[in-house]
Amino acid sequence: MTHPNAALIERFYEAFQRRDVDTMAACYAPDVTFSDPVFTQLHGDEVSDMWRMLVSRAQEFTLAFSHVAADDGHGSAHWVASYVFSQTGRAVVNQIDARFVFRDGLIVEHRDRFDLWRWAGQALGAKGALLGWTPFVQGAIREQAKRGLAAWRARAA
Template sequence: MHPNQALIERFYTAFQQKDFRTMQACYHPDLRFSDPVFPKLKGAEAGLMWEMLLTRSADLTITFGNVQADYRSGSCDWEATYTFSGTGRTVHNVIHAEFLFKNDLISRHDDRFSFYEWSSQALGLTGKILGWSRFLEKKIQRKAADGLRNFIQKKAKN
């Protein structure tokens, strides 16, 4: 097994165990992270995002597979099932992740999933009607960014 494949597996095994510290340790300090909800995280922000999500989630389950990697890049398919706190609705999100590596750590992490499918599950009728729109996507991104900013500020005070 390639060492970067083992790194991805370590990351997702830690995710399954809600071990955000191990997840954070898999990331390079110059990390760039992107997904439809958190499109432009840099450095420690991504690790703190996982910490926020994991410490707030009571019923998150993660599965992963199809892990592939070489010296430069890698990929993985993973699924998350959880209750979306904003509505109490169950979400089953199917994600494809792509990675770049630097100094034996993840330097780029891009998660791709259907925002429409996610918002339809998380928001119900609102998501089904508006999930295709940039308006709803931008609104969700702003709310997520505000939540992460508040989490980071609160954490800094402690």
């Protein structure tokens, strides 16, 4: 029998496959926190707004997930997002390991890990492949993402 929190993770990623951000957001606690190598610390509505922004910009998007595991407090999954990065038109296949913390049947912490240098090489081309490991380029990626999310949230308000 599937643990209820494993079913919650599956519901989240199945909704993501359909680009159904409302269902994704319903899997989160109101005070959820999220981080990954690009969006280093998001809280509450910022998290679902990030997914809304990313889904709205996604071109040729597909998602696969596997290795879902969960108990009463913690969970994990592996997922692969394939898409065309809208800013450069370059194809990206991002391999991501997710970790979750649960409270009252909802996700209260979501942490994604992936190789930002590898992502930069795919999304940005030669510049990303050559310099994507540097703190300067990684910082610039994070700052651009932060500004992009803030601008998207301002337009959506």
